[in-house]
Amino acid sequence: MSRYWSDIVDRLTPYVPGEQPAFAHPVKLNTNENPYAPSPRVCEAIAQELGSHGDSLRRYPDPTARKLRETVAAHHGIHADQVFVGNGSDEVLAHVFQALLKHDKPLLFPDITYSFYPTYARLYEVRVETLPLDDQFAIRIDDYLARANQNGGVLFPNPNAPTGRALPLAEIERMLDVNTESVVVVDEAYVDFGAQSAVALIDRYPNLLVVHTASKARSLAGMRVGFAFGHPALIEALNRVKDSFNSYPLDRLAQAAATAAYEDDAYFRATCAKVITSREQLTEGLEALGFDVIPSKANFVFARHPKHDAAALAAALREKEIIVRHFRQPRIEQHLRITVGTDDECRQLLDGLRAILE
Numbered sequence: 001m002s003r004y005w006s007d008i009v010d011r012l013t014p015y016v017p018g019e020q021p022a023f024a025h026p027v028k029l030n031t032n033e034n035p036y037a038p039s040p041r042v043c044e045a046i047a048q049e050l051g052s053h054g055d056s057l058r059r060y061p062d063p064t065a066r067k068l069r070e071t072v073a074a075h076h077g078i079h080a081d082q083v084f085v086g087n088g089s090d091e092v093l094a095h096v097f098q099a100l101l102k103h104d105k106p107l108l109f110p111d112i113t114y115s116f117y118p119t120y121a122r123l124y125e126v127r128v129e130t131l132p133l134d135d136q137f138a139i140r141i142d143d144y145l146a147r148a149n150q151n152g153g154v155l156f157p158n159p160n161a162p163t164g165r166a167l168p169l170a171e172i173e174r175m176l177d178v179n180t181e182s183v184v185v186v187d188e189a190y191v192d193f194g195a196q197s198a199v200a201l202i203d204r205y206p207n208l209l210v211v212h213t214a215s216k217a218r219s220l221a222g223m224r225v226g227f228a229f230g231h232p233a234l235i236e237a238l239n240r241v242k243d244s245f246n247s248y249p250l251d252r253l254a255q256a257a258a259t260a261a262y263e264d265d266a267y268f269r270a271t272c273a274k275v276i277t278s279r280e281q282l283t284e285g286l287e288a289l290g291f292d293v294i295p296s297k298a299n300f301v302f303a304r305h306p307k308h309d310a311a312a313l314a315a316a317l318r319e320k321e322i323i324v325r326h327f328r329q330p331r332i333e334q335h336l337r338i339t340v341g342t343d344d345e346c347r348q349l350l351d352g353l354r355a356i357l358e
């Protein structure tokens, strides 16, 4: 606290990102990064963009990221004017809070969800009403329907984080058919690992915004590239905020890298398939050790052991330089969120846990 701070800074509760440990070779399963490198075309595209002396870096990047938006639009079968890009989907979500959520009615989101949402709500002074997941940790759409058109917006990840549970598209449509007065934001950070995407619905529902990221399924967390897909009027609102904040959110290398990643569909599909296979094996391995594992459609699993304290397990794993995520939060303090790594990393995790449990 300092007398030079603005009024709001003192009231913020900043998001705490997962640790980036200083160990030389940690088994790092705490921030849902992809265990595989991006498509080889990504490095070629970055080298090409740089040129021999990095001459291109003298120039500002395309403020509209036109080529990237066109590439991603083609991938999804939509138009470039239905695509917004930002510096990671966290930035996209921040602009959504400012551009599209009403402040006179509460924003609805689940009690257990991505912890950046309450952080943004405080930053942008958006009122919030959290709706509890059911006892299987599933989102209950009926609770949202009960508040349809009496909210300032609806926001949830699908699959949800940190549970990994996915909603069928029909459930999301059931809400969109009724809740027509506010924006419904579906954060699909993990959708490519087995859930159904709502992108195909944006032509039918002018209040649907779908948020994607290149950080997870495209292996580009280090490049910071995120997207929103929706009606051109929603995209225009986001651009108005963006151009009042930072006209160049994506640098030249990020635009080149992400474009190349979306052009290599075969690599993307193969990587997702590998992660999905490893996730099923990891789930079986954890269950064999006595864990309860929520069925996951993401690149992580959410698990608890009925006889072992989650914080103690996370600490014991850390001693072995195996890093998983533990949240000190009501309802989930006995759970661990474990990113699906390579098969070798998953084996090291299971071996580590076996040794600790014995």
Ligand SMILES: *Cc1c(COP(=O)(O)O)cnc(C)c1O
Pocket (backbone or CB within 6 Å): 032, 087, 088, 089, 090, 091, 114, 157, 161, 187, 189, 212, 213, 214, 215, 221, 224, 225, 226
């Ligand atoms: C990882 C994640 C994001 C943020 O992704 P970036 O594009 O890296 O900012 C957004 N939403 C959810 C639910 C996530 O898990």
